[in-house]
Amino acid sequence: MRVELSMNPAAAHEEAHVTARASSDALDRAVRLLASIGDDATIVEHGGALHDAVVGRRGGGIVVVPVADVAVARADNGAVRLVTAKGVLKTNSRLYELERQLGADFVRISKSAIVNLNKIDRIEPGFGGAYGVRMVDGTFEWISRRYLGAFKAALGM
Numbered sequence: 001m002r003v004e005l006s007m008n009p010a011a012a013h014e015e016a017h018v019t020a021r022a023s024s025d026a027l028d029r030a031v032r033l034l035a036s037i038g039d040d041a042t043i044v045e046h047g048g049a050l051h052d053a054v055v056g057r058r059g060g061g062i063v064v065v066p067v068a069d070v071a072v073a074r075a076d077n078g079a080v081r082l083v084t085a086k087g088v089l090k091t092n093s094r095l096y097e098l099e100r101q102l103g104a105d106f107v108r109i110s111k112s113a114i115v116n117l118n119k120i121d122r123i124e125p126g127f128g129g130a131y132g133v134r135m136v137d138g139t140f141e142w143i144s145r146r147y148l149g150a151f152k153a154a155l156g157m
Helices: 025-035 095-102 145-155
Strands: 053-058 061-066 070-076 079-084 087-091 106-110 113-116 120-125 131-135 140-143
Touching: 053 079, 053 095, 070 095, 095 106, 095 113, 106 140, 106 145, 113 131, 140 145
Parallel strands: none
Antiparallel strands: 053 061, 053 087, 070 079, 070 113, 079 087, 106 113, 120 131, 131 140
């Protein structure tokens, strides 16, 4: 493997580009190690598509967020918003598309919300047998009765 390092004092930020003919375990480990460096590092492209990341918009800019940093995906007034470690972002994806993309750590809790199981702080009882989840960032989402069974199964309850 050939490794090349270019120093550019005018660069806005550090970035690494990896080009390979095919994926391998060693290459995947090296890319993940590089992506783990820094506060906002992520693997942006893998096989021509986003890998372990989602794209959102804030203002006029595009923000790439690691999937693990997404706490909630919520449909709100015709738009889907992501509650993330980088703030609330708007996305063009539909909720059902995000449900497939986000993976096994995420579970739908209502027609309008998907939560990251790893970002749940506590489950709170509500009125009439209803439950809600308080996320580690303080946001709160109600669990609809329709999705309560799947939610409990995902948590092993």
